Amino acid sequence: MAQHNPWPDEGNTGHIWDEDLRELDNPPPLWWMLSFYAGFIMIVFYSLYYPTIPLTDGTGEFTKGMAEWTQVEEYHDDYAVLKDWRKAKFADKEEKLAALSVDEIIKDDDLRSYAVATSKVLFGDYCAACHGAGGQGNPNFPVLADDDWLWGGKPAQIEASLVNGRIGNMPAKGMMGNLNEQEISDVADYVIALSEGKGDDAAYAAGKAVYTKGMCMACHGPAGKPLAPAGAANLTDQVWRFSSDRAEVINVITNGVNVKKDGQYIAGTKQAVMPSFKERLPNADVNIKRLTVYVHALGGGQ
Ligand code: HEC
Ligand code: HEC
Incomplete structure (x- = not known):
């Protein structure tokens, strides 16, 4: 900045850089000032018109401004428009869904x-x-x-x-409820062997006999595969409805599925209800x- 001002009459502020770069003291252009005032008026108007000042009236309602505008309402309105649009656009498809099998x-x-x-x-x-x-x-x-x-x-x-809805039913301890612990243990081994494709092995003959005695075939089919789908699990595949764990298999055979006594599920029974x-x-x-x-x-x- 130079001390000496070679342009004393041009209305500069006396700040001079790089020899001749001066700061002048002119009023801003009219258009600029008008925009400035207009902006200020807009701020006042905007603050009153839209919800700007976060005050509540004590009821939990916030100031909404003169316009009573809220973003949530605008969202709901837009969403309603979108919904109507969708409805109109897919009306024929929805009608077809209703009409066809x-x-x-x-x-x-x-x-x-x-x-x-x-x-x-x-x-x-x-x-x-x-x-x-x-x-x-x-x-x-x-x-x-x-x-x-x-x-x-x-x-x-x-x-x-x-x-x-669907409710699978399997009685506890075989169809007649008369299998003892040993028999249940044997038939559990047989069922696990069935899922591994080893049901015909001599080792599982005892369990196979229990399968007949317990009338398991009435639901699970003569060889562990239900003859028609009626809720019973296929015992010949690797897909377990409950668990392949031996203790769990024993539990299912011992306590059945959805078995109730006096209106209450018995302890240990599997609850399997698909609601309607x-x-x-x-x-x-x-x-x-x-x-x-x-x-x-x-x-x-x-
Ligand atoms: C409260 C839990 C629950 C809800 C919710 C539920 N399900 Fe189920 N669903 C089950 C159970 C448990 C079974 C097995 C019933 C059985 O073991 O007999 C099942 C069985 C089914 C089956 C038969 C499966 C088969 O192997 O044959 C179909 C299909 C099915 N559900 C579809 C649905 C659909 C679609 C919905 C939603 C509209 C639904 N479920 C809601 C619990 C439920
Ligand atoms: C009245 C029909 C019925 C009889 C009898 C019956 N079951 Fe079941 N069993 C079912 C039904 C139904 C299920 C599957 C339940 C479900 O998924 O809701 C089932 C499930 C099972 C499961 C679980 C399978 C898995 O994938 O987790 C085993 C194991 C089983 N039964 C073994 C037996 C044995 C062994 C006998 C004979 C002692 C037997 N069941 C007798 C109806 C029967």
């Missing part, structure tokens, strides 16, 4: 993909807690994503599982079909 929906590629895509949230809300997010099952809740079915994987069977969704789902007529298509498409549909 599950078999017909599955045959229509476009409609099937639509049903599957729109099922994910529903499945998450109503089914995943028990069956896992992708139908992969949870301890004591069956896998829906494989081809091992208790009640059948045909569309009509899956639909019936959803509409009416006829009344539970919103818009159940269409949504049960939708979910049936979804479960059928999870991988094991027949």
Whole structure:
């Protein structure tokens, strides 16, 4: 900064850099000042019009400003618009879902993909807690994503599982409830051998005889594979409804599944109830079909 001011009359502030770079003392342009005042007025207006000052009126309601505007309301309004738009856009598909049978929906590629895509949230809300997010099952809740079915994987069977619910029943200690501990231990070994494909080994002859005595075949079929799906597990595969652990197998045979006495579950019995969704789902007529298509498409549909 130089001390000497060679331009005393031009209204500079006396600040000079690099020999001739001066700071002048001109008023700002009019347009700039007008914008400045307009901005200030806008701030006042904005503060009054929109919810700016975070005061409550004591009831938990916040100041909403003169416009009574809230972000949440705007969100709800926009969401309603989006919903209406979606409804209009997919109205024909929803109508078709309502009108067609599950078999017909599955045959229509476009409609099937639509049903599957729109099922994910529903499945998450109503089914995943028990069956896992992708139908992969949870301890004591069956896998829906494989081809091992208790009640059948045909569309009509899956639909019936959803509409009416399902309750598997297996009596404790064989059909007549008369198997002793030794017999139960033998038949448990036989059942485990069945799942490993060794059911015909001589070592398991005793258990095989108990299988006949306990009338296990009435539900599990003559060789461990149910003749028709009616809730009983297939004992010849590696897929365990409960557990392959020997102690657990013994427990299932000893205390059965859903066995009640005087209206109460007996100790140790497996509780396995699939609730009915006829009344539970919103818009159940269409949504049960939708979910049936979804479960059928999870991988094991027949
Ligand atoms: C409260 C837990 C629970 C909920 C919620 C639930 N399920 Fe189930 N589900 C079960 C149980 C337990 C079984 C097995 C019943 C049995 O062992 O007989 C089952 C069985 C089924 C079956 C028959 C499986 C087979 O192998 O044949 C289907 C299909 C099914 N559920 C679909 C669904 C769908 C879809 C939903 C959601 C709308 C749902 N479940 C919600 C507990 C549940
Ligand atoms: C009245 C029909 C019925 C009879 C009789 C019956 N079971 Fe079961 N059993 C079932 C049902 C139903 C299930 C599956 C329950 C479910 O998943 O809800 C089952 C499940 C099992 C399981 C568990 C399988 C797994 O994958 O975890 C074993 C083991 C078993 N039964 C063995 C036997 C043996 C051994 C006998 C004869 C002593 C027998 N059951 C008699 C209906 C029966």
